Amino acid sequence: MLVIAHAIAITCYLLAAGLAATPFARPIAAPVRGVIALLSASVAVHLAALLAYTWQFGEPPLTGLGPALSSAAFLVAVTLLAVEALAREVSLTLVTAPLAALVTVGALASTLSPGPAAASAGALWLHLHIALSLLGFAAFATAAASGAMYLLERRELKSRRFGAIFRFFPPLETLDRVNHLAIVCGWIALTLGTALAVGYSLVYADADQLKVIWGVTAWLAITALTVGRVVAGWQAARAAIWSSAFFVAVITLYVAFRAIGPRSGEFL
């Protein structure tokens, strides 16, 4: 049941991305309602899968690698859906929906079962930390996706190539605003998530060194972006380059830590 629901969600994410790519095949606008409907369906199915998980294991899908990845993918998709429904603009689906699908595939490839149990008194604390951190990463991923699209479109505009990207990507200004909003939201969520993690490890259990390094690196990356955008006035290409680069660096570090880390069933 869990696997089937996840597989349906992955299919819907990919179909939504395919539908959003219609303008590359024909010079018509992407069907906004269709893409949003497909994304909504994906999110609904994914939510059903996560609820089924909660019902089956008696805890939210936050601990353990598979459940955490699935929740992260779900939050990426929800963020995408919210941004697109508000903006009535679906080109971000081209990058973000496959990302959600990829992370969900990663969740399926791992075991969909809970990680080591949290200290019962701190379970809520731990779950809140994970949920906020995943939300922060979803926003970070959205910022990186909009940044990547910004750079792609900017390159086309600078080199005077007026192809499909020119016609169907949103204006640079829109992508820049999405990037700004996502960075600020992501920073708030990751800061709260990290603070809860620090509190949890101080009160209940020592944290893994790798977890601490990676968590702090991710928080520093998004903090640098936030300071750059809000204080130093970064925008446009500079913000796009750094948000994409930092996100790739954080993900690369995660993959490296996963490769050298001792435990395979956990997020780290």
Added chain:
Amino acid sequence: MGLIVAGVSHHTASLGLRERLMVGPSDTDAAARRLLAAAHAREIVLLSTCNRTEVYAVEGEADPVPAIWNDFSTLLGEDVAPFGYVRRDRDAVSHLFRVTAGADSMILGEAQIHGQVRDAWERSRGASGAVLSRLFQTALMVGGRIRNETGIGRGAASTSSAAVQLASKIFGSLNGRHAMVLGAGEMAELALECLVREGVRTAVVANRTHEHALALAERYRAQALHYDECWARLADVDLLICSTAAPHAIVGVEHVVGSLKERGDRPLCILDIAVPRDVDPAVGALSNVFLYDLDDLRTVATANIERRRDEMPAVEEVIAPEVEKYWEWLAGLAAVPVLRTFRTEMDRLREAELAEAMRKLEHLSPRDREAIEHFSRALMNKFLHEPSVRLRAAAANGRGLGVVDALRYLFDLRAADASSADGAADTSSTEER
């Protein structure tokens, strides 16, 4: 009788000729009524824009085309027929659908025509009826569908709209942006007009002859600057339009670089619409500077028009079934009065033959006479039942007009139903006229 469109358009007539035939919005109703009377048509809608003047008519008892040409020729002062075209029946329907979708426009896919068709229909309501109202309603619906479902209206198709499209790709809406125009000539004025229409917050005009800049700025509530002051203002500007008559580049890297630090990461879009170009091409290599010249604008517009042309098969795919659907409706409408005429005519024949027979059978009792009359009615009803049922069925599945034509031809029904009270249309083919 049928549906007809007769007119002249940019395909067949020069602008000068079209101008003389153009009917202003306030005169449309009177002109449509005049044509209705002159052409003895049942309904008329007059569509007149700068690119076409067309009369859509539901025929009465005579072909309205000669009267329409006569009216147009009077307006023109010469024979209009060589510049005109006529489409009949289905062709007339698909022609209007194409026109409404912008598929017959000079700039393929332009959107203005949709509103012009609606206005024409509304202004001609005094001369139109059920058939043309339904036709124009359907055309507006089909036009809307085509714009939504195909790419015929996508992208800018003129250099000015290409300029707006390019700037919009960087800034989204131009509303509230700051723009500067270098130059005060005709092109600069067009650009300024376009910017004001798009809602730019402040527009600054700079020109070597300050008086020209002042005059232009006054006309568009912009601000005039002395040419030497403009570089200091570049840091505040989002959009720079260059359209001077200078024989060499007047905007160099040094002018723009000076403002970049102050601008931070804000993009600057430069549209160089001057020939020869006003901006050194090296400016385009600067970070956050997007430089486009007239060739780029033309490339965007031409590519968009090409893509619009590629959409024509998709447009025709939408139009063809809608034409059939309308025609089925019209055929159903045509079947009712013809059927009524057919029965009336048959009944008239029955009564005549019955009277003749009764004269020879005077010896029969009133009861026998009544029985014979009843028999004649019953026999006629039996005979007419199957053809009536089949005609209705044919009308319902879209083959009504052919059967109606055959019925009228075989029984010589002529246009006896022309004045049917419900105003339903008669739509026999042109060959019978």
